[in-house]
Amino acid sequence: MASKKLTNEKLREIHSLMVEARVLEERLIRMNKAGEGYFWIGGPGEEAFAVPLGMLMRKGEGIQYDFLHSHYRGSPTILAMGGKSIDTIRQMRAVSTDPYSGGRNFVNHYAIKKWNVVPVFSVIEAQYLQSIGTAHAQREKGCKGITIVTGGDAGTAEGDFASALVWSSRPAGTLPLLMIVTNNEYGISTPWAGQHGEKHVADRGKAFGIKTNVINGNDVWESWEALEEAMDYVRTERKPYLLEARVSRLYGHSSASGAPRWNEEDCLDVFEEKLAKQKVMAKDEMKAVHEKMTTKITEAYKQVQQEPFPDPTTIYDHVWAEKDGDKGKDEFARQIGIDFTLDPPPPAHH
């Protein structure tokens, strides 16, 4: 299913991003195992789909650009948008320089205002509900931006997924909303097969007249084309689209399950073989990319190790929207009862 649309240059770009994402995630997993970060969850195995997604988005701030409501497997998309690996490592290490949460949140929980990447929340499927809001804001006349939301297969059992279908297809105002489900056939330890009577998640869109598609998300070309088509449709029709991508989960669910390597199709292997066969890149070239990324990520990792943990008093920051440079500190909350920041315990376990 090789598309002609993808130039060799683009393919090399995709390859580089996929490798970077993979090397990054493998570093995060190692950090977790070494106790340098308390929890890992991320996107290895979804690169063939998630990198094209990031590259195809209309990137910018405000309703004229695309909003992304991502689940916690979005690292390849964020890198493809231009995010820096080192920032993800910072969030993993929970240092004060973590730009996404200031050392507060799990890794791969992004928030990038200038690119409309709204906060990634751990609460499964809530993103589908919030996505109808940014999409609604984009119903403004002449608006070019669309909203994209991603989530897993198991999460579609939450009523919130259905709510997104209902709200996006309302005759009184359809929404420019691209709903993506990455189906890896698992929710943590629970196989898809026992819990889902529907053949494809995407079929659930049909009753609402929503356009749907099911694709092999392990294939770069198929993913690119499907995304392009879906985005074009949503952007021009201002109507919803439900896209299901079948993907692999290469290191299990998260560090909670030990993050061992699983025996599933590896989209990066598949891609590299095709690139070689099509003579887009030689094996050597690819190896060089891997080495380059490994070096880059190792250096980033080393730098992050030097960076400080957040100051205890920052817990009160950004409770509120910032006003006159006050960092949105909730001084009021601080004054209730005992202010533990006056007396932090000895750093036994950092």
Added chain:
Amino acid sequence: MASKKLTNEKLREIHSLMVEARVLEERLIRMNKAGEGYFWIGGPGEEAFAVPLGMLMRKGEGIQYDFLHSHYRGSPTILAMGGKSIDTIRQMRAVSTDPYSGGRNFVNHYAIKKWNVVPVFSVIEAQYLQSIGTAHAQREKGCKGITIVTGGDAGTAEGDFASALVWSSRPAGTLPLLMIVTNNEYGISTPWAGQHGEKHVADRGKAFGIKTNVINGNDVWESWEALEEAMDYVRTERKPYLLEARVSRLYGHSSASGAPRWNEEDCLDVFEEKLAKQKVMAKDEMKAVHEKMTTKITEAYKQVQQEPFPDPTTIYDHVWAEKDGDKGKDEFARQIGIDFTLDPPPPAHH
């Protein structure tokens, strides 16, 4: 669409129940307008569907019998099961003899343990979630009972409706669950058309492989047959079924909208005309039924006016399951802070 299955005797029984339900509801509306009950909501307009439902249920207590999770328009069904009009009037008047809630709940909020009528809750669509539990209990080997849940069209926008579809069609254990949606094309003041992209609510079952049907719920014969078919299927296959019945809403949403008579098809008129045409009953006979029911309901109404309001101290009853005849009183809650029942205010507004 006249079915041969319905004998003249059955048709007369249905007619009598439909009339009783209608006269009852009209009395409730009058009571509300007279200030003898603070809120009215009920089922006038749904009799052609709701009476057959009550007659066809396998009535009894425990999992071998059918469970009913009803919305607040279920009076015709309850009467058809054998419920007494006077008890509904008692709930309207909020007297202590109200067997369904002891003067606590809105009218038409039933709870009848001996017939598996689980409590009707005001919270739209939550009944679909609870219905999966009684249906699950009925997965026991050899069980004959099924679970029936009813709700309106607008309520299907809640994620809970989708959850019932998901859970009832799980390959790991399908549920003997008959999901009914009575579609009157309104949620309070909001027309169906603007809010629902799906042609029929029932279509939403298809992606899950759930059997579905859409019927004219204003027709007694069609309703009877569809219900019989659906119940048979669920009872023997132990699988879910989604049945949508198009119905009228004859007095608007509730007393909150003033409960004026609406200009919609009246299933009782339709039924009576057909009965006359088919010579099942003469117009005179029908009139006699109306008169009989009017007398019956008027007498019940008068009796209820004599009955006392609940004693203030009953607010603590049945917080807990009853134990040794203690009425499940929460004496603990009573002892916290101030016990207002020691000092009830003067009955200004009863």
Added chain:
Amino acid sequence: MASMAQAIRMALRYGEEHLRVTDIFGEDVGPPLGGAFTVTQGLTTAWNSPLDERGIVGMATGIGLAGKRCVAEVQFCDYIFNTIDLLKLAGNASWTSNGEFNVPIVIMTPVGSGIHGSIYHSHSFDAWAARIPGWKVVMPSTPLDAYGLMLSAIEDPNPVMYLIPKALMRARGTERIPGEPESDKELRAMIDQPVDPKAIKEWKPRWPKLQHYTVEIGKAKHVQEGSTATVVSYGRQMPIVEEIARRLQAEQGISYDVFDLRTIYPYDWEAIKASVEKTGRVIFVNEDTEIANFGEHLLRRTCDELFYSLKVRPRMLGGKQIPGVGICPTLEDVSVPQANHIEKEMVELATEPA
């Protein structure tokens, strides 16, 4: 004078005209009904949502994340309890993202008992809302405050929970809203939608020339000056407390220092503190269930900071810890505090020997 429903309606009108409100929505919020309590009649940006509270809160959050301003309604707070997770998310979006995003939205919802609302039209939400960090929580007890707090809520860059005591929805105030016409009849003719369904279609409101008038979030109203005992309340119990305080002053010469809190978070601790330091006697009155009640928080803080200024035990009066408010008045009247209960406690507070 405008009713509270009319006051909020005018505030919303001001919001859509002058404060960049693009969406006012919820179940039956748009035409033809204009809200279960008429609050959203005639507004240009009001629209009907699907029957889905989770969708409503999610939609509002998304609109806020996109940088637009909206006011969403949950028809009764009794139906907001499936959205607590989403309210928490709206409240923590700024904090979790370390300030990248803020969510400048208003969610309004009618609360409390007093209309024979039975189990599912009588819930309170003040204590619950107080447990959701990142939100400001307000609750007016007069039409003028309702107007001023709504403007402040809309202007606030944070999520604001706007609780409307439904029993006061039709109550008229004693202070005129800036821009409001002199005659009630005139106001009704201008902004109340006709009842007749046919007339509704043709109807267009004529809005008075509304003005920018705000009530600062976080500031209590010092309703009555007094020296003997402090009474802090809000919402539906507020006019009851005021009436009792006035009467007891006249009849028994008891002098109450009375506060309408108006904002539940961040509440006006300075005002409470100054008063309790003066009186040494305090009661907190509301109608939410009494375990983990917001009044219990105020009482705890009083013990934290003012314990040794107290002359008698501090008091909290809330609703009983039972599963609901029964529809029969014999039940409702002993489930949430009524005037006689409040009066008894206020008298005891003021007269208990120190």
Added chain:
Amino acid sequence: MASMAQAIRMALRYGEEHLRVTDIFGEDVGPPLGGAFTVTQGLTTAWNSPLDERGIVGMATGIGLAGKRCVAEVQFCDYIFNTIDLLKLAGNASWTSNGEFNVPIVIMTPVGSGIHGSIYHSHSFDAWAARIPGWKVVMPSTPLDAYGLMLSAIEDPNPVMYLIPKALMRARGTERIPGEPESDKELRAMIDQPVDPKAIKEWKPRWPKLQHYTVEIGKAKHVQEGSTATVVSYGRQMPIVEEIARRLQAEQGISYDVFDLRTIYPYDWEAIKASVEKTGRVIFVNEDTEIANFGEHLLRRTCDELFYSLKVRPRMLGGKQIPGVGICPTLEDVSVPQANHIEKEMVELATEPA
């Protein structure tokens, strides 16, 4: 000694064998995982649900309405906040139906901080649960209590919320569970599922001969007798409080009367009351956010009934009112009370001049 996870597992086994439990379910509760914390490994009636907490609570309620007994799990209490309406319904089904129905179910969920769980694996639920009438709410701090409370919860004809302090999940107690083998290793070999995925398929637990042992709901545990000051806690803070009390007794001769509440509703007021009457000093310790905290309720009730027995101000120690617990220890350690904070307050409580 068994860990808390093992203790609950054995209690569930006892439940499905002897107490008519037909269903133990939730996300990843069945094979192959047996629960995010291993609590449901090897159980005959354990099964995996769809990823849908509303479905889980609805399913449980329905099973209860049908008269069967089940134990449902919400994987983390952080994900229970979209079900508060359903919890309220399960809690009010008996009351609204005037006693027609009861809902004999157990919902268990891990709570609290202490595992570097960040914003969404650190929530508490005790204050929230205390606000839902019709539920009994329990929270063990030792494996033996965990076992005894689970049996009581299953036997109770009402809905019981069973909160598990996740930081104590692996902690071992000092008292043996009736029937538990002498050696920890033996117990592990008998009831802990192997880690190797292939081995799991073949694996069958060998259950010890478990016995009927219950801890009465509503009864606190008098952990330590003392005369100077009363300390009331539960859950994760309990072992911390105990250790401090023991140490301060040894080092400074301060004598604390220490209670593990174990039941949050209906709580053991008699025990607290008797102790505070004796000591005149009291602190309530937990880690839920501090506004409308359950400890504030206990403090209010103390003021209601024991104010004039108090020698010094009553205290409440809870978590800070911020949107979450940050993952970095520098943040978590100042967001919820740690040992040093608790100790400081306990010392002040005992030494403040009366």
